[in-house]
Amino acid sequence: MHVSRRKFVAGVAATGAAAFAGGVPAWGAPGSLIIDCHGHYTTEPKEFHAFRQAQIAALKDPSQKPSVADLKISDDQLRESVQPQLKFQRERGTDVAIFSPRAAGMGHHIGTPETSAEWSRLCNEMIHRICTLMPDNFIGVGQLPQSPGVRPDNCLEELERCVKSYGFVGVNLNPDPSGGFWKDPPLTDKWWYPVYEKLVELDVPAMIHVSASANPNFHGTGAHYIAADTTAFMQLLTSSLFKDFPTLRFVIPHGGGAIPFHWGRYRGLAQDMKKPPLEELLLKNVYFDTCVYHAPGIRLMFEVIPVDNIIFGSEMVGAVRGIDPTTNRHYDDTKPYIDALNLPEESRRKVFAENARKVYRLDRTAYFKKRG
Numbered sequence: 001m002h003v004s005r006r007k008f009v010a011g012v013a014a015t016g017a018a019a020f021a022g023g024v025p026a027w028g029a030p031g032s033l034i035i036d037c038h039g040h041y042t043t044e045p046k047e048f049h050a051f052r053q054a055q056i057a058a059l060k061d062p063s064q065k066p067s068v069a070d071l072k073i074s075d076d077q078l079r080e081s082v083q084p085q086l087k088f089q090r091e092r093g094t095d096v097a098i099f100s101p102r103a104a105g106m107g108h109h110i111g112t113p114e115t116s117a118e119w120s121r122l123c124n125e126m127i128h129r130i131c132t133l134m135p136d137n138f139i140g141v142g143q144l145p146q147s148p149g150v151r152p153d154n155c156l157e158e159l160e161r162c163v164k165s166y167g168f169v170g171v172n173l174n175p176d177p178s179g180g181f182w183k184d185p186p187l188t189d190k191w192w193y194p195v196y197e198k199l200v201e202l203d204v205p206a207m208i209h210v211s212a213s214a215n216p217n218f219h220g221t222g223a224h225y226i227a228a229d230t231t232a233f234m235q236l237l238t239s240s241l242f243k244d245f246p247t248l249r250f251v252i253p254h255g256g257g258a259i260p261f262h263w264g265r266y267r268g269l270a271q272d273m274k275k276p277p278l279e280e281l282l283l284k285n286v287y288f289d290t291c292v293y294h295a296p297g298i299r300l301m302f303e304v305i306p307v308d309n310i311i312f313g314s315e316m317v318g319a320v321r322g323i324d325p326t327t328n329r330h331y332d333d334t335k336p337y338i339d340a341l342n343l344p345e346e347s348r349r350k351v352f353a354e355n356a357r358k359v360y361r362l363d364r365t366a367y368f369k370k371r372g
Helices: 005-023 046-057 075-081 083-092 113-133 152-165 190-202 220-237 260-272 295-304 335-339 345-359 366-371
Strands: 035-041 096-101 138-140 171-173 206-208 250-252 286-289
Touching (some): 035 113, 075 083, 096 113, 113 138, 113 152, 206 220, 220 250, 260 295
Parallel strands (some): 096 138, 206 250
16 A cells, blocks of 8 residues: 555644544544554563562572562552553553563573573563453563573473463564574574474464663664564575464564565565565464554555554553654554554454454453453
8 A cells, every 4th residue: 555645644643633632542433442462561560670680690699599489569569560551551542452571671691591481480470460450451471481592492381381371372482592692593493393383282473572682782672673573584584484384473573673674675585585475475474563663664564564464563661662752642652653544444453453363362362252
C-alpha cells in the first residue's frame, strides 16, 4: 500500500487530536481489541534490583550471595510497580499486553549457568504473579536461562515450566547470549534444535530478543538490539530451517531492525542464492512487531511487509521513554502512526489483534476463554 506523506502526517495529527479530546482514547471502532505483543517488566521493585546486584556481587565474593527465600515482594508492591503500564494502557486504548521480563536485564552473559537459571526462575515468577494478579491486562512470556557457550538444552525445563505451569504463551530467545560478541552458532545451527523441538511440541513462538550489550562498540538499545534483529533475519534467510520445523514461529521485534529499509537487498540476496521468494521462504514463520518510533518508519514497514506478518507492539515503558517534540506524544506510542494509515478494517484487525492471537495461540489463554 502507498500513503502520501502529506496525507499521512495529517492523519497522525488528526489521530493525536482525537485521542486526547475529552481525555479518552478515540481511535478504533468501539469494542475493538488491541493487543500489544511487546511489553517488558521495566518497573520492578527496588528489592528485585537489590537481589540481582547482590547475585552479581557474589560472583566475586560468595559471602554476598543473596537468599531467594529472603526476597520478599508483596502483591501490593507488584500492583504498584505496573501502574505506569496500566496508565498507558488506559490512555492509549490498549486492552492487554504480552508481558515478559526486562530484556536488558536478562543478562545471559553474566555469571554461570546456575546464575542464569536462578535469575530466570525469579524473573519468570514475577511475570507469573503479575499476570495472575491482573489477568485482564497482562499475558506472560518467559525468559530462558541461556549462557554463552552452553548448549541451550539446559533451557528446556524452564521453557516447559513457563508454558505448562504458568500458562505463558511464548518465550524470548537470545541469539547472542555473549552480549555482543556472537560466540554461539547461528540460529539455524542444530545447536538450537532442542529448543525448536520443544517450542513446536508446546506450540508456542519465540521472540528473538537479545539482552544488554557487553561490547562497548555496540550501544544496547540503539545498536545491539537492531543489529541482532537484522542478523537473525539474515541467518534465517540463508538456511532451510523451516523445512525442518514448518510450524516454528518467530517474532522479530523493533520492526525487524534494518529489514524493511533494505527489503530489496534481502529479496535480491535470496534470489542470488537461488532461494524461493521471501514470502515463501520465511513469511509463513516469521513475524515483525511495530516497535518503530517514527511515522515514516511505520509507513515504510507497511509498504514492504505483508500485513499478515505485522503484529502491533510498542515496548512501552521500555527502550525510549521520552516525548517526541514533533508529535507531543511518547516515542513508544506507536498506535497513532498505524491509525493514520487508514488501513482497511480487516487489515486493522489483523495488525492490532488477530495476528497476535494466531501467532501466540492466545485463544487458549484465560483472557480469551473468559471472553468467549
